[in-house]
Amino acid sequence: MSEELAKNIHWVGFVDWNVRDFHSFDTWRGATYNSYLIQDEKTAVIDSVKAPYVDYLIKNIASHTALDQVDYVVCNHAEPDHAGGIGELLRYLPNAVLLCNAKCREALTGYFNDTDSWKIQIVANEEIISLGKRKLVFINTPMVHWPESMFTYVPDDELLFSMDAFGQHLATAARFDDEYSLDIILREAKSYYANIVTPYSKQVQAVLSVASNIPIKIIAPSHGLIWRSHVADIVDAYKRWASGEYVRKVLIIYDSMWESTTQIANEILNGVVSVSGNIDVRMFHVRKSSLTEIATEMLDAVGVAIGSSTLNMQVMPQISAVLTYIRGLKFSSKFAAVFGSYGWGAQSIDILDRWVKESGWTLVTEPIKSKFRPTQDQLTAAKNAGSLLAEKAIEKT
Ligand code: FEO
Numbered sequence: 068m069s070e071e072l073a074k075n076i077h078w079v080g081f082v083d084w085n086v087r088d089f090h091s092f093d094t095w096r097g098a099t100y101n102s103y104l105i106q107d108e109k110t111a112v113i114d115s116v117k118a119p120y121v122d123y124l125i126k127n128i129a130s131h132t133a134l135d136q137v138d139y140v141v142c143n144h145a146e147p148d149h150a151g152g153i154g155e156l157l158r159y160l161p162n163a164v165l166l167c168n169a170k171c172r173e174a175l176t177g178y179f180n181d182t183d184s185w186k187i188q189i190v191a192n193e194e195i196i197s198l199g200k201r202k203l204v205f206i207n208t209p210m211v212h213w214p215e216s217m218f219t220y221v222p223d224d225e226l227l228f229s230m231d232a233f234g235q236h237l238a239t240a241a242r243f244d245d246e247y248s249l250d251i252i253l254r255e256a257k258s259y260y261a262n263i264v265t266p267y268s269k270q271v272q273a274v275l276s277v278a279s280n281i282p283i284k285i286i287a288p289s290h291g292l293i294w295r296s297h298v299a300d301i302v303d304a305y306k307r308w309a310s311g312e313y314v315r316k317v318l319i320i321y322d323s324m325w326e327s328t329t330q331i332a333n334e335i336l337n338g339v340v341s342v343s344g345n346i347d348v349r350m351f352h353v354r355k356s357s358l359t360e361i362a363t364e365m366l367d368a369v370g371v372a373i374g375s376s377t378l379n380m381q382v383m384p385q386i387s388a389v390l391t392y393i394r395g396l397k398f399s400s401k402f403a404a405v406f407g408s409y410g411w412g413a414q415s416i417d418i419l420d421r422w423v424k425e426s427g428w429t430l431v432t433e434p435i436k437s438k439f440r441p442t443q444d445q446l447t448a449a450k451n452a453g454s455l456l457a458e459k460a461i462e463k464t
Contacts, residue, residue: 070242072285072293073224075106079127081120084238089148092262093359096255097238100148101289103228104131105221108199111139112156112163113219113228114149114289121152125159134159139196141203142167143230144216145174149289154181164188166196168207170215192217206277208232210270212263218274225284232274233301235259235291245296252292256301259290260308261366262359266397271309275302307367311399314367315464316347317456321374322354322383327408327440328374331449334441335372335404338453344461353385358392365398369463370431370456373423374406377415382407386415390422402459403428404452406435413438431455 070078080101086094100116102124110132116124128134137160142150145167153175157163164186167175172189176182190196192207204220211232219228235255241247264271286294286301294301317339323329332350339348351361365371373389375382382390405419413436420434432452437445 068240068242072287073226077104077131078242079104079124081116081123082238089236093357094236098236099238099290103287104128105198106132107201109138110136111141111198112137113141114143115152115156117148118151121155124152124156135161137163139163140165141219142171143219143228144213145171146213147178150175154179157185166190168215168217174215208274210267211274212267220281225282227283227286229286229288231289233286233294234288237291242293244292244294247292249297253304258359258363261363268309271305275306312367313369313463315460316368317370317460318349318364318368319372320351320353320361320389322386324376327437328376330441331406331435331437332374334446334449335453338450339457342454342457346457346460353389361389362396365393369402369460371401372404372456373419375415375419376407377409377412380412380414382415382418394426401428402431402456404432404456406449408437410439431459
């Protein structure tokens with residue numbers, strides 16, 4: 068398959084078929100660390116790869132040009148999945164100058180102990196570096212998704228190197244969005260957004276506004292497939308995700324010791340499905356589900372029911388992990404119900420109640436607390452909670 072984005076611009080990155088964990092993000096489809104080579108009167112490498120794979124990057128670059136012909140390495144983002152290989156890469160590129168912004172240099176210096184030997188040139192926002200016929204324009208994109216993040220734009224090809232933005236964790240031999248299932252690419256892009264980008268949605272909106280002022284034919288992210296046939300689809304998706312747009316969806320997330328909390332969860336489900344309106348409802352038993360998947364579905368859900376049995380006066384451990392993870396991702400506000408069972412102390416439901424209120428979510432009903440097995444009245448209340456969440460899902464979409 069071709070790896071040429073435009074004349075004399077090639078993908079030279081690494082496909083990580085076997086990675087299944089990316090700092091707690093479940094990468095069940097693997098990942099790629101994309102790096103690109105631009106050959107003009109001057110030659111530039113855009114971004115590096117994770118440290119263990121830098122030999123592949125060097126080999127890929129060498130298949131196009133002599134290594135001493137590389138003039139620049141651009142570092143758009145200092146996170147080690149991209150910058151980890153830069154030190155070794157620079158040792159193989161004797162004439163290369165590293166281009167990055169000042170914040171990026173600060174981060175690189177913090178991560179790597181050999182930066183004193185690197186030739187670093189700081190670039191400012193909107194600064195232009197000429198490669199000959201082509202130009203590189205640097206656009207700072209702070210907090211999308213680190214403070215030092217930036218895009219590199221090539222106006223001559225209307226090509227945007229977008230670093231993590233618009234990326235997906237997806238290992239494949241295909242390089243372009245028209246060579247693979249668009250549904251899967253968008254699904255993985257959504258998962259990437261939900262799990263990594265959501266807390267910075269305001270900054271994403273600012274970046275989208277800047278991007279709307281420049282013509283873009285190709286978006287080349289640092290992960291996954293390159294957008295050339297579906298640029299409008301991914302930009303529209305980012306607009307929806309960044310604005311917190313809802314879809315008609317309710318999640319039921321729970322853990323249960325002896326199935327009493329499960330019974331309540333099932334009754335909430337019955338309440339949701341009793342309301343007509345094509346509501347997408349998902350059940351997640353947290354010990355049988357992935358945090359990554361829960362967060363992905365949470366991104367655009369309207370309603371969320373969360374339940375836990377009480378264990379040692381707390382919520383169950385994996386529910387605690389969900390609460391911590393979801394709180395950090397700062398999703399748009401939800402309508403919520405909390406529920407659970409207990410033997411002699413109802414602390415888990417009180418913790419969930421407090422968590423929902425502190426998150427700024429809106430409870431649709433009183434907490435449902437069941438001592439040992441749920442009573443018929445409690446099951447009726449659970450079904451009613453499901454119906455209320457369903458009605459909110461309809462109202463908001
Ligand atoms: Fe792919 Fe933020 O690193």
